[in-house]
Amino acid sequence: MAILLAIAACGIAFGQENSDCFACHEDASLTTERRGKAVSLYIDQAIFSKSVHADLSCVTCHSDLEGKEMPHEVPVAPVQCGTCHTSEEDLHKESLHGKAVARGDALAPNCQSCHGSHAIVPVRSRESVVAPVKIPFVCGRCHQEGTRVQREREIPQSRILENYSESIHAEGLLKKGLVVSANCASCHTPHLILPHTDPRSSIARANIANTCTACHTQIEEVHRKIIKGELWEKQEHVLPACVDCHQPHKARKVFYDQGMADKDCLRCHERASIRASDDGRSLTVKADPLTHSMHQKVSCSQCHAGVNASRHRPCETIVQKVDCASCHAEVGQQFQRSMHGRLIANNDPNAPTCKECHGTHEVKGRTDPKSPIFAINIPVLCGKCHQEGKKAAVRYTGSEHEIISHYTESIHGKGLLKSGLTVTATCSDCHPAHNVLPMSDPASSVNPQNVPATCGKCHHGIQEQFVTSIHSTMVNKTDKELPVCNDCHTAHTIRRTDIEGFKLDIMTKCGRCHEKIANTYFDTYHGKVSQLGYTKTAKCYDCHGAHDILPISDPRSHLSHDNVVSTCQKCHPGANRRFAGYLTHATHHDPDKYPFLFWTFWGMTGLLIGTFVIGGVHTLLWLPRAMQLRRARQKKLQADNEEPKKQDE
Amino acid sequence: MNSPETERQVVRFTRLERVLHIIMIVSFISLALTGMTLKFSYTGWANVLSRILGGYESAGYIHRIAAVFMFGIFVTHLYNLLTKKRKEAGSLRALLLGPDTMLPTKNDLQEFIASMKWFLNLGPRPQYGRWTYWEKFDYFAVFWGVFVIGSTGLMLWFPEIFTLLMPGWFINVATIIHSDEALLAVGFIFTVHFFNTHLRPEKFPMDLVIFTGRVPLEEFKEERPKEYEELKNSGELENLMAEPYPDIVLRAVKVFAWTALSLGFLLVVMIIYAMVFAYR
Numbered sequence: 055m056a057i058l059l060a061i062a063a064c065g066i067a068f069g070q071e072n073s074d075c076f077a078c079h080e081d082a083s084l085t086t087e088r089r090g091k092a093v094s095l096y097i098d099q100a101i102f103s104k105s106v107h108a109d110l111s112c113v114t115c116h117s118d119l120e121g122k123e124m125p126h127e128v129p130v131a132p133v134q135c136g137t138c139h140t141s142e143e144d145l146h147k148e149s150l151h152g153k154a155v156a157r158g159d160a161l162a163p164n165c166q167s168c169h170g171s172h173a174i175v176p177v178r179s180r181e182s183v184v185a186p187v188k189i190p191f192v193c194g195r196c197h198q199e200g201t202r203v204q205r206e207r208e209i210p211q212s213r214i215l216e217n218y219s220e221s222i223h224a225e226g227l228l229k230k231g232l233v234v235s236a237n238c239a240s241c242h243t244p245h246l247i248l249p250h251t252d253p254r255s256s257i258a259r260a261n262i263a264n265t266c267t268a269c270h271t272q273i274e275e276v277h278r279k280i281i282k283g284e285l286w287e288k289q290e291h292v293l294p295a296c297v298d299c300h301q302p303h304k305a306r307k308v309f310y311d312q313g314m315a316d317k318d319c320l321r322c323h324e325r326a327s328i329r330a331s332d333d334g335r336s337l338t339v340k341a342d343p344l345t346h347s348m349h350q351k352v353s354c355s356q357c358h359a360g361v362n363a364s365r366h367r368p369c370e371t372i373v374q375k376v377d378c379a380s381c382h383a384e385v386g387q388q389f390q391r392s393m394h395g396r397l398i399a400n401n402d403p404n405a406p407t408c409k410e411c412h413g414t415h416e417v418k419g420r421t422d423p424k425s426p427i428f429a430i431n432i433p434v435l436c437g438k439c440h441q442e443g444k445k446a447a448v449r450y451t452g453s454e455h456e457i458i459s460h461y462t463e464s465i466h467g468k469g470l471l472k473s474g475l476t477v478t479a480t481c482s483d484c485h486p487a488h489n490v491l492p493m494s495d496p497a498s499s500v501n502p503q504n505v506p507a508t509c510g511k512c513h514h515g516i517q518e519q520f521v522t523s524i525h526s527t528m529v530n531k532t533d534k535e536l537p538v539c540n541d542c543h544t545a546h547t548i549r550r551t552d553i554e555g556f557k558l559d560i561m562t563k564c565g566r567c568h569e570k571i572a573n574t575y576f577d578t579y580h581g582k583v584s585q586l587g588y589t590k591t592a593k594c595y596d597c598h599g600a601h602d603i604l605p606i607s608d609p610r611s612h613l614s615h616d617n618v619v620s621t622c623q624k625c626h627p628g629a630n631r632r633f634a635g636y637l638t639h640a641t642h643h644d645p646d647k648y649p650f651l652f653w654t655f656w657g658m659t660g661l662l663i664g665t666f667v668i669g670g671v672h673t674l675l676w677l678p679r680a681m682q683l684r685r686a687r688q689k690k691l692q693a694d695n696e697e698p699k700k701q702d703e
Numbered sequence: 704m705n706s707p708e709t710e711r712q713v714v715r716f717t718r719l720e721r722v723l724h725i726i727m728i729v730s731f732i733s734l735a736l737t738g739m740t741l742k743f744s745y746t747g748w749a750n751v752l753s754r755i756l757g758g759y760e761s762a763g764y765i766h767r768i769a770a771v772f773m774f775g776i777f778v779t780h781l782y783n784l785l786t787k788k789r790k791e792a793g794s795l796r797a798l799l800l801g802p803d804t805m806l807p808t809k810n811d812l813q814e815f816i817a818s819m820k821w822f823l824n825l826g827p828r829p830q831y832g833r834w835t836y837w838e839k840f841d842y843f844a845v846f847w848g849v850f851v852i853g854s855t856g857l858m859l860w861f862p863e864i865f866t867l868l869m870p871g872w873f874i875n876v877a878t879i880i881h882s883d884e885a886l887l888a889v890g891f892i893f894t895v896h897f898f899n900t901h902l903r904p905e906k907f908p909m910d911l912v913i914f915t916g917r918v919p920l921e922e923f924k925e926e927r928p929k930e931y932e933e934l935k936n937s938g939e940l941e942n943l944m945a946e947p948y949p950d951i952v953l954r955a956v957k958v959f960a961w962t963a964l965s966l967g968f969l970l971v972v973m974i975i976y977a978m979v980f981a982y983r
Contacts, residue, residue: 640872655883
């Protein structure tokens with residue numbers, strides 16, 4: 055009996071043999087529900103026993119179940135392959151894929167996406183799902199036309215799998231079974247996949263030669279057809295990188311007899327007469343603006359991708375428009391999510407592409423005064439569409455109008471255009487150039503939630519005050535709408551706060567929410583003076599503060615018990631504690647709140663009415679008698695005048 | 704009819720009294736115009752008027768200077784009363800209880816009742832004396848006004864000092880009393896007082912006695928028969944007779960009087976507009 059108990063106890067304590075797990079998981083009908091879908095939990099013991107992890111117990115990977123009673127609870131924590139495969143995990147974390155996983159991108163691949171789970175066999179095994187021959191299909195699951203990744207994420211290359219399958223590398227790998235022929239991972243590396251714009255990337259322009267020469271070790275010895283073995287060293291920047299001629303994914307077994315250096319393109323495109331065959335537009339490219347542009351070190355074929363150097367006209371294979379995002383990937387991805395990008399995705403003819411703002415061959419940096427995106431030029435640039443009557447303004451349905459002319463008159467516009475202050479906020483400082491979103495979008499820089507941070511980019515000191523004030527969403531948990539910068543300062547007509555207009559306007563601004571308190575303010579001396587159009591009197595912010603408004607109960611408030619006297623003293627140097635008891639928002643219309651004022655007012659009104667009634671009645675009764683007297687006197691005067699006349703006669 | 708130049712006139716007001724009244728007109732109208740801009744700041748006319756007066760600060764200075772003059776008039780008048788006491792009446796008792804007293808008397812009540820009867824056609828016109836009851840009312844209204852408006856005005860002028868003695872909300876109360884009592888004063892002076900003393904049909908268009916100080920003997924007989932009889936009997940009348948002012952003086956007086964009258968009426972119209980059409 056005791057022995058039996060001991061065995062049972064052991065069974066509980068060390069009950070996590072794989073067999074215990076399989077007791078349930080070998081049931082082919084075992085399922086669970088994830089995101090509303092039934093997912094099989096069946097694990098084929100035969101397959102697992104052949105896997106590279108066959109010697110490990112289940113809880114080695116499913117470590118969260120260690121010591122737990124069976125059957126365990128769901129959900130089970132994700133398996134951390136990195137516990138053992140540390141270096142691979144580190145690389146993955148750094149990669150495009152890893153970053154996407156970290157952002158919570160549902161399409162991002164993790165270990166299992168490529169390697170599978172319970173059936174993993176050694177990579178070198180032909181059975182492996184990541185064996186060289188299978189790699190293009192593993193990657194192609196996401197990276198081929200029509201997949202969500204290709205449609206919804208910024209992938210600069212198109213038809214990747216299709217092009218690869220026709221390339222010389224795929225011919226070797228897939229048709230000839232040459233496992234040393236380059237597959238996806240050979241160039242992109244298996245785990246540290248980075249965009250070519252990242253200088254660490256295996257396919258970055260500076261690294262691409264190294265990546266190719268990993269296989270094509272002796273290429274420089276034999277590859278002299280175009281480069282003649284000297285310009286590589288002498289003028290590296292004018293020379294194309296491997297991929298400029300041998301298009302990635304499309305590398306063919308051909309001899310290139312045409313060069314693709316810029317001068318080869320300009321041979322035709324410098325001619326003034328060159329025109330497109332379809333619509334007759336000029337295709338002339340002047341070498342000069344290009345050499346003074348930001349892209350002076352970029353060759354034509356880098357932007358006009360898709361050239362085929364084996365053709366007499368290498369450009370005739372170009373099918374795609376220039377895609378700036380192939381280099382400016384991050385910006386491209388932002389732009390795609392922006393209002394402008396969304397319009398383009400909907401084929402809206404009004405939507406601006408990169409070149410509408412940046413130009414084409416003459417593209418200049420934003421610090422170049424000649425650039426259309428130089429600070430001073432931005433209002434004009436945006437105005438091309440957003441000026442009243444122009445194409446963006448006519449389709450706009452919001453409340454902001456005359457944006458450009460208002461901006462020009464605003465403090466920012468004056469700073470920029472009149473004072474030439476290039477650090478002044480222009481359009482793109484508030485509406486980030488590539489991330490323009492409508493106000494209603496929670497991610498928008500001008501969404502009320504984000505406005506303080508947007509303005510705070512420059513007005514940081516104010517933002518610091520504001521976020522601790524009662525108007526900040528960080529402090530005030532009301533369900534009412536709280537004001538942000540533009541509610542008081544407006545968006546495009548921002549004025550200096552020390553001018554009369556702003557000072558007088560603030561009462562109506564505050565009054566939009568604080569209606570009662572603003573009305574009663576106008577019943578007091580301060581309010582009456584300001585109503586006459588004078589600013590040298592206490593306005594809302596003079597007492598309450600502007601950005602650091604706090605409830606009076608807060609000891610930091612300008613109107614707290616400890617601070618109120620010194621606040622009054624700003625204007626009334628002789629103010630004392632009792633002076634501060636003046637009711638600055640008093641009304642004589644509220645008998646409950648201000649009974650003294652109410653009764654004083656009605657007492658005075660009674661006196662007034664009483665006096666006028668008595669005086670008025672007295673006067674009105676008098677009037678007819680007085681008229682009588684007047685008539686009598688006139689008669690007498692007439693009589694007096696007539697008498698002497700008679701005597702004269 | 705005798706021409707005004709040759710007509711003999713009875714002197715009713717001394718030079719000092721007339722000067723004080725002129726200063727009071729200027730002071731009162733200044734106070735009213737500047738004060739009402741603030742009271743009715745929500746109207747368009749108040750805004751325009753405030754600009755004309757040079758802004759609220761300048762209006763404020765005008766208001767305070769005019770107030771100082773008003774206090775000055777008040778003090779001068781009291782001082783003048785004391786002088787009178789010494790020179791004419793001899794004692795305070797004689798001054799206050801003599802026949803020409805400004806204090807309300809039993810006779811005033813009788814005259815008031817008689818006046819009511821006369822108004823209602825139930826009796827003859829009373830034989831009014833030196834001061835009628837409505838003149839005494841106006842006279843004490845000024846005392847009351849100077850006290851009420853003046854004291855609250857000082858509180859509003861020097862709130863820092865007054866709040867050393869009283870709570871801050873007293874200033875709010877003072878504001879209401881000051882402004883409503885002022886409204887009463889302005890309204891009363893520019894309507895009832897104007898009618899009673901300057902605009903009565905029998906005097907229409909204007910009684911200049913407060914400026915010239917003299918009234919034609921004929922009118923005096925008619926208006927204040929009792930006083931006339933007394934003066935005639937005591938032989939004082941001859942001492943009070945004077946020549947009328949020359950035309951040029953009368954014309955200047957009329958220009959001034961009409962200006963004051965127009966400003967007063969204008970203000971009444973504006974107040975009525977503000978209270979009826981724009982009240983808040």
